[in-house]
Amino acid sequence: MSESLAKKLAAALASREERNIRRRLPDPALSLSPSTPGSISDLTTAPAISPTPRPPHAAPVDFSSNDYLSLSTSPHLRARVLSALNTSPSILGSGGSRLLVYNHAHAALEARLARTFRSPAALLFNSGFDANAGFFACVPQTGDALLHDEAIHASVHDGARASRIAPRMLRPFAHNDIGALRAALRALWGECAALREGRSVVFVAVESVYSMDGTVAPLRAILDGMDEVFPAGNVHLVVDEAHATGLYGPGGRGMVALLGLEDRVLARLHTFGKALAALGAVLLTNTLIRDYLLNYARPLIYTTSLNNAAIIAASCSFDLLEDGTAERLAAQVLEHSTYLQERLRASLAASSIPAHVLALPARLQQQHQQPSMAQPLTPIIPLLTPRARALSAHLLAHGLNARPISWPTVPKGMDRVRVCLHAGNTRAEIDALINASIAWAAGIAQDERTWPEGDRTQIEEGVGGMGSSGCNLLESKL
Template sequence: MPTLEEKLASALNAREKRQIRRRLSDPKSDEDLVDFHTNDYLSLSTSPDLRARFLNKLHSAPSVLGSGGSRLLVNGEAHHALEARLAKFFNAPTALLFNSGFDANVGFFSCIPQPGDAVVYDEYIHASVHDGFRSSRVKNGIFAFEHNSLNALGELLLLLLKEHPSLCSGEQSLFLAVESLYSMDGTLAPLTQMVEMIETLFPKGNGYVVVDEAHATGVYGPQGKGLVALLGLERRVLARLHTFGKALAGSGAVVLTNTLMRDYMLNYARSLIYTTSLGYANVISVDCSFDLLEDGTAKKVCQFFCCTNSMLTSRQLATRLLDLSTHFLDTLRTQLAIYSIPTHILSLPPHITTPPPDSPTLSPSLSHLPTPIIPILTSQPRPLSAYLRVKGMNARPITWPTVPKGKDRVRVCLHAGNTSEEVEGLALAMVQWAREQVRGNEKSESTTVQSKL
């Protein structure tokens, strides 16, 4: 019988052999590389303005260290004030802070759906949602549908309604869990059509949409309020999750929902009850990020930003970010076509292979929205990422089990602080690498032919 140590080491070795062992990278080795991998979409983590606002507020704040305990024990004034601000900003009935987006998803999905309810989720939903409903009291009612497919969702919902009369009668509820911007694919959910479908199929009001806006926060919508706000769906979804750790350069998260859901989570969400709440410094930093979103300016985003000394609003940063995305894609598409790069070596996924004319799954307004997340499909994500690293760029390989088998990629995350030259350089380097692969393959094929002659 193997010991615990042997079992653990053998699992890690198996991962090593399959080249899927996770490791922390050496912090020093990432220095000086152009950032094409973090979720710091608006480059606020390097904003001198945000830093100055934060340090100023820290100076005058009554409490800055720790928070002293669980939200239920020490109900901090700063936490209260931030929740009130966020509920107003996002046009939501109430707001509840969590220590992270992960905790928020786990908290919501582990406690809100009741026994006998059904949870339907996009197959690409974040791991935290899985962890939430796995620990919920919904046992046989959890179903995935094909990513962003309205047809697949519709068929699944009709089947569930047929098989479960209690869903038709309104005695049981159905929860639809989606993200607005998917982190691995950079795809946008057809939220309006999904909400309409739920409203049509569940006229008794027992169908609920829950939207994770982790990657859309700060990027889309008026003042960066997200896709739900952009589409005017605030009152038609049950809950929205906004995280602070990505475009807002902070950490923690907020769930926007109604009073009943908030009260229920305060009583039953274990990831909220049994943990020390966000420290005051953390709450202050988030408050400062929302100052920027609301009306502030982000001065001198980064020293390498093309227009140093200029004052850019957070909206202008988001626009710049999405313009960079269009520029990167235009450059890459042109280069891939010029050199006829085979798709197994390097390609863009179908939703961005060409600028989309009319996508059946997305409303026209959304199908043309650029996104800061661009997956570059390749069967060799690690060698491509290593090649880019040598050229001074940090774009990470993503492989199974994080993405489905056969969908390995290098994921590019763009930032408002990237320059046009940098994104062009990235596209050119990727295609250069692909051309070297093509040449290498041709050489080895001709050697094989010659050796057979």
């Protein structure tokens, strides 16, 4: 490597180190083992709310991963996958790109998912990132526009930058703000004759569940607003369901299915690597777009496809969605979410913890305007604090792994410890998380005079308006 390049790269990393935002891989010692509390083993060997003593030197309890249903430690899923692998004639490799090698397992899974999700067509991708980047890079045409929630995933930004969309036609709107979306749509209507006349299209990109905020998109209101401004129908919604897959809707089919909106959404993305404990993603859309992606989506065309073992594992995970296992586990997760929010809210109030020390976001304290959402919204609970790294370290010292999140992953001034709940967590573990967080916050509150005024101002402003300030457009989320 040249000295010039090395200096520039090192300087960039040093700058992040100085600002306390340099990323590093988690310590391997934090990984879960099947016997560790927080795994699904607890659900299959003891009552779900029974405390499980942590063995000495055990890995910390998982409050960080996206393994919402705890399927990664499910003995039942493990046995099912191993049995399927043992009886499959081919498990190693895929042979190359989907366009070079016909793989029956891939085609069979796509056909199954199209039926399961009641979609005209399905197309597998190696990851949700690849699917988003591939779709938004090639499907929008010259003259089209893209409106996206300001908290949208970084993969949408990457795809849009590679697309034919003119920069001035690529616009964010305030997080989950229907008024802001309508205003952005009206602005496009007024500015662009091709859109008014139906010769061009507006794409609207949202996530059904947002992974950093724990918020849920008001999908029906979004669609109604789109139809109101563009009654001719040349506006299309694309929904990323990565953090809703397995958790919501009949058979874990996501928020779009829960609300019965399949016919009003152009494309849905479901990923296999979070609640399903597998690998890969599927884009659900119509047959024309599927064929177009096969011809133009570079992340699909110019890469080796998922190996057969990954396809088998994903198929086994979908078996658990179809037999009702996932719905039972999802109910457990959402019960945990209710318990954590209610207990933490009460504990913060009883301990008189100032909001600028530790707080729940206001959005999680409000009832979401979706009548069919009778359960708690999400398993993702942000603990807002400008000292997220310190709180995370304190929790880790108490055997609890919840990771700090700061800018540029979230907006400046909105640092938080991101708590992810899982089916395998116990009430005792959740109580330990609450108690450790309150104890830390109480200690900080006693010494408030050491806090910079800017820290207090930023968090006090942010707690009431979480998401309104927007994420960095180029690096919005993990």
